[in-house]
Amino acid sequence: MTDGKQQLDKLIQGNERFASGTPTHPNSGFMRRRETALNGQFPIAATLACADSRVPIEMIFDQGIGDIFSVKTAGNIIDDVSLGSLELGVYKFEIPLLLVLGHTDCGAIKLAVDANRLSGKMSEIIHRILPVVEQVTSENPDIDKDELVNKVTEENVCSVIKEISEKSEIISERVELGTLIIKGGVLDLESGEVEWLD
Numbered sequence: 001m002t003d004g005k006q007q008l009d010k011l012i013q014g015n016e017r018f019a020s021g022t023p024t025h026p027n028s029g030f031m032r033r034r035e036t037a038l039n040g041q042f043p044i045a046a047t048l049a050c051a052d053s054r055v056p057i058e059m060i061f062d063q064g065i066g067d068i069f070s071v072k073t074a075g076n077i078i079d080d081v082s083l084g085s086l087e088l089g090v091y092k093f094e095i096p097l098l099l100v101l102g103h104t105d106c107g108a109i110k111l112a113v114d115a116n117r118l119s120g121k122m123s124e125i126i127h128r129i130l131p132v133v134e135q136v137t138s139e140n141p142d143i144d145k146d147e148l149v150n151k152v153t154e155e156n157v158c159s160v161i162k163e164i165s166e167k168s169e170i171i172s173e174r175v176e177l178g179t180l181i182i183k184g185g186v187l188d189l190e191s192g193e194v195e196w197l198d
C-alpha cells in the first residue's frame with residue numbers, strides 16, 4: 001500500500017468516527033501544539049474544500065493540529081492562488097494525498113445552477129462553475145433541479161481535479177511517479193458522511 005493510500009485510510013476512518021458521533025479529537029491538545037510548533041508540520045493530506053462554515057475539515061476527518069494542509073474557496077474552485085497553495089503543501093511537506101471535497105447544499109453551486117448574476121469578484125466563482133452546469137444539463141436534458149445540483153456538485157469536483165492535473169506540473173509529476181494520489185469526495189452535510197468518488 002502506498003503512503004497516499006494509508007493516509008486516505010486515516011481520513012476514511014476519521015470520517016466514519018465523525019459521522020457516527022464518536023470522534024476522538026486526536027492531536028488537538030497542548031502537547032501536539034507544542035510539538036508541531038517546535039518540530040514543524042507533516043500533514044497527511046492537502047485538501048481543497050468549500051469555504052462553507054459547515055465544512056470544517058479537521059472535524060469532518062477527526063484530525064488535529066498539523067494533520068491537514070487545508071485550502072478553502074467558495075465552491076471548492078481552483079484558481080492560481082489556491083492551486084499554488086496546494087502545490088506548496090505537496091512540494092514543501094511532501095504530502096502524498098490531495099483531496100478535493102465538495103458538499104451537499106452548496107450555495108456556490110446553487111447560484112451557478114440558477115445562473116445568478118453576482119456583483120464584484122463573487123461573479124468569478126459562478127463563472128468557473130457555469131461550464132460544469134452547461135455540461136451536465138446538455139448530457140441530462142430532463143434532470144430536475146435537485147438532481148442537477150447534486151450532479152453538478154460531483155462533476156465540479158471531477159472538473160477541479162482535472163484542472164489541477166492539467167495546470168500543475170508539480171502535482172501531475174508526482175501523480176505519475178506514484179508519490180501522490182488525488183481523490184475526490186462529496187460531504188453529505190446531514191449525515192456527515194463523505195461519499196468518495198472514483
Ligand SMILES: [Zn+2]
Nearest residue numbers: 050052106107
Ligand atoms: Zn459550498
